Amino acid sequence: MPKTEIDLPYRVEYLSILDPDGQVDASLDPSLPDELLLKLYRGMVLGRKFDERMLILQRQGKIGTFAPVKGQEAQVAVTAAMEENDWLVPSFRETPAEIWRGRPMESVLLLYSGYNEGGRAPEGIRTLPVSVPVGSQTLHGAGIGYAMKYRGEKSVAVTFFGDGATSEGDFHEAMNFAAVFQVPTVFVCQNNHWAISIPRSRQTHSKTIAQKALAYDMPGLQVDGNDVLAVYQASRDAISRARSGGGPAFLELITYRMSLHTTADDPKKYRSEEEVQEWIKRDPITRFEKYLRDKDLLSDEKIQSIAAEVQAEISAAEGRWSAFVEKGVDPLDMFEWPYAQMPPDLVEQREELRRELEAKRGKVEKDTLVRD
Amino acid sequence: MPKTEIDLPYRVEYLSILDPDGQVDASLDPSLPDELLLKLYRGMVLGRKFDERMLILQRQGKIGTFAPVKGQEAQVAVTAAMEENDWLVPSFRETPAEIWRGRPMESVLLLYSGYNEGGRAPEGIRTLPVSVPVGSQTLHGAGIGYAMKYRGEKSVAVTFFGDGATSEGDFHEAMNFAAVFQVPTVFVCQNNHWAISIPRSRQTHSKTIAQKALAYDMPGLQVDGNDVLAVYQASRDAISRARSGGGPAFLELITYRMSLHTTADDPKKYRSEEEVQEWIKRDPITRFEKYLRDKDLLSDEKIQSIAAEVQAEISAAEGRWSAFVEKGVDPLDMFEWPYAQMPPDLVEQREELRRELEAKRGKVEKDTLVRD
């Protein structure tokens, strides 16, 4: 039955610049300054090594559950394309990106070792705290974009989320609001192929995630998310477009969660070792190393020295973290946080806990009766 | 910057068969049997006249708030394309469709005159009750589709919703689930151009609503929703495709809410009389009348006699409704409804109300003390 075709001039493209073997498409190479290239490399190495260190700390019982980021370190290219006054609205797998934007590593360690103090970022940094409820933070990214536009600030909000997050209604509502109000918000989907045990193919029926942007007449681009040059290029385009009033954009970064979902997860239950091996060949760091070597920006010595520097930084952060842990915290602090001004109920409840803690100390000293 | 284009062979088409002047595209005419054509006509006329009657009853204070359907009567073509064992999952602007599927008009009157009894449909009819929370019912349509597929029943679920509903996260989640599980669910969007005071253009940024289906690799078709032949044709295609295992489909019916959002609404606040006049020219009934006259299926007399029949039906339903109202209801009934078995709390609370009602009657008889 013949019908009229509606003219919808949308298409979804795929951007790749540096291939898994480290071969660059010269015509696409953004030719970034050496300094930036090395900074990107360093950011990725830091992300990898900090992740490895945290896994050890977790296995030693020194920190609790966290979400490893291994394989997704090219995310730093997104933050590299941002300006200081832009807003980062992360999910929970953006540790390298958060660090890039100034979050101290000890803050990350504090969070994952069960201290609420891990949520107190340094003043003045436009990075929101980790958001655990999947997809929900995308709306904050849209709302912040609205505020920037309303204030006439030339700042952009960049929000991260996973492939799984695109199934949540909040994601859809955020895309719709962003498009209707044409806010300067860039949506960055880290399609790492898994949402815990659910593969991308069973998360949604569409061939690409990028095409979901077409539902809002928003530009959607698929990017090799393990190609730091492509990620940078695509992010810079989307961010500068948004900054200059061009509205929101959507990026699907094709990457892979090489490690566990979280340290409580056992991926052997649901995915094959072969698949993981396939993706290890597409490691974002190895191919970038090759590119930088080819450009004579890296050598064995340089790699060693960067690794050493990074290790030292991590150790220093661990030191600050240990000092904090050593010092200990006051449980009574918890009553200070919920409201700008403590309501009478919480004043009373704090007093209850204070008395309890004192009584317990008394009991412990006298080694009597009731334990806890 | 050159990028690779991803091959996404999707397009959105527009289907129109009978134009606003009643001219049919002969090559597309589905050549429906005369009986069905007349039944469709009758269903639309009934929808229109019942709507008009309800508006009068509402203005007389005999019923409360309701959502007029004027202009959207071609919806009966969707139900006409359904089989008896299919499921209708309506929103709140599908009165003609519900009636088509066997909901008695007095049930509609009961609902809008404040009787919970208006929610008790006749046993055995696969039509869900009116759903007020916008968009939420689409998920039920998807879930019912799953049950049909699981049971191997060859039944389809058809869910209706408005243009505004496509902004709700639930709609997106329903589309995604339906596509992932390839359930026999047909999504029917009545794009009537308004969601209360919000025009379609500010509801979402996309050129069409149909293209939203592409986000789920689901077929999406735009249809002239005031063209009863096109609506029938498109529905039949989508429903039979779903029935035979082809998965879900999405239809955007382009129509217009000619009347009020609800009887509590004043559209003069937000839309122009010219726009309404433009759409009156595209009335679904007038053009179909012309088509049927051209086919010699309708004449002035026949039109009169159908109108009279329909009026008689409406009056009869009103009579049954009045009889119910006359008889009155027992407030204590309300405790029977929430659970299959009344929990002790409700038994006690029913007793409280019983005592109160008795005491009140006593008071009224003695004309004393405290009024209510």
Add this chain to the structure above:
Amino acid sequence: MPKMNMVQAINMALRQEMEKDDSVILLGEDVGRDGGVFRVTDGLLDKFGPERVVDTPLAESAIAGFSIGMAIAGLRPVCEMQFSGFSYFAFHQMESHASRMRQRTLGRVGVPMVMRAPYGGGVRALEHHSESREVYWAHTPGLKMVIPSTPRTARALLVSAIRDPDPVVFYEPKAVYRAFREEVPEEEETFPIGKSRLALEGKDITVISYGAMLRPTLEAASELKDKEGIECEVVDLLTISPLDDKLFTESVRKTGRAVVVHEAPRSFGAGAEVVARLVDKSFLYLEAPVRRVTGFDLVIPYYQREQDYLPGVFRIATAIRETLEF
């Protein structure tokens, strides 16, 4: 002082705060061109323009989440849920983020937003348009839950809510919207969130209520006084959470008896918390069980039966009398 109904009083509060502070933004479904389905925001679009009075797409979670983003970035959004019955679409945004952001960041990031919603029965509306479920919000730490009872308290409390550094859920008793007028000063007036007020002084019994139920409560009190000489002390909670238990527990120390009135379902309703506080703080003064005069534990029925569901003067007066007779 001009006399206003609650719709006008809220409209004035919004207008004046928007005039004072350009970070105050309204958003919601139909709040702009249409002026809100209850006309609460009427005229504000023309006065402040579409950037500040924002007609949004139909999505409650987005309205809340967008507001959270705005508030984080320094604005003071006042968002509307068209009816409280649809605010649950936004529940996870409020619970997961609005209520927690300050705690999550140890005070660094606040969410100074207001979520307004008409609530409650008595207006012969369709399903989902008559509920009273303030406990959902009151039981959520980090939020404040406010319900004014009159035009003047609505105006003063809304101004305080807008200026509050923390998120406030503001339920407006729609049965009161146009029910009566009250003098409301043109000049600035605020009322502290977290404080209740004495609506009527009395010595025989304390009746605790809020929102739309305050009127039948006061009527019952007045009839009982006139006809039987019973003097009720009536406490209007105004803020449900954090709950001000000082006024009513002290009142009960004086009267020895109490009744609590709300239209929400009884079980796990706000009345239970009032009783628990009374037991906690005025136990030795309690001379009778505290009666809860409330809606029943079922969804409020459609309008033919809703007056049987809602507490009315008769039910309240009976409970007061019976409590006094205990």
Add this chain to the structure above:
Amino acid sequence: MPKMNMVQAINMALRQEMEKDDSVILLGEDVGRDGGVFRVTDGLLDKFGPERVVDTPLAESAIAGFSIGMAIAGLRPVCEMQFSGFSYFAFHQMESHASRMRQRTLGRVGVPMVMRAPYGGGVRALEHHSESREVYWAHTPGLKMVIPSTPRTARALLVSAIRDPDPVVFYEPKAVYRAFREEVPEEEETFPIGKSRLALEGKDITVISYGAMLRPTLEAASELKDKEGIECEVVDLLTISPLDDKLFTESVRKTGRAVVVHEAPRSFGAGAEVVARLVDKSFLYLEAPVRRVTGFDLVIPYYQREQDYLPGVFRIATAIRETLEF
């Protein structure tokens, strides 16, 4: 009788009901291949196949709404919210539809679904993974809200929940999941929803608790008995709503004193309802105020402080002692 932990007991309940009735379907995030993040559904995919153990996309509202549709069409879906902290994404589906469909249709359409969710603190988890907000559901008419405390009660109650013609929200105390084992009969066993049970007989004071808090409550009782000769009667609520107030109000008529223990925030928590029922039904027997031993009115802090937040043996025992000394 085999000894099982709660994870195994729930797994057995699911398996046996699925064997009996092919309308029972499991669905949720990671319930299939992965066997659930707590392994509660381990092995069921292999046994029953992907049509009956359905790994869904990541969307809670959809999981609930899809289940509602399934239930309407004659299936008995048992859906999982991965953590109760994410169940609020589905709140509007449960409030607007699951809880109301029977009432809306005057009994014609029921929604026999179960929504399972691990809840509560004590497992050193990340934010949103440790909350206890059962009141949201308990205050929602039309739903039933169940919280087992042990492997055996979990198994018996879940079987009853699956067979219940009305929607049941089933919170599983994740701190109990692997904490201890209990004998659980292989043969069919149910426990009526809407009934509480006597967990310990005693004469001095009634302690009312549920879920994960039952254990420290029983420990406190046992220490108080051993060391001070105090005999606590402990009531395990099991069903939060509809609340069985018969057992505990009768117990208090005997003991004259009560303490209620839960980990949810105190204000507007389930403890308030228990107190209100005691005041309503056992007022003249109450010799002391009823103490609420609860979480505080703030979001449960991260794990370094969570044991200070959660009621423990010490806090419970102190409250019992102080109530007896009143």
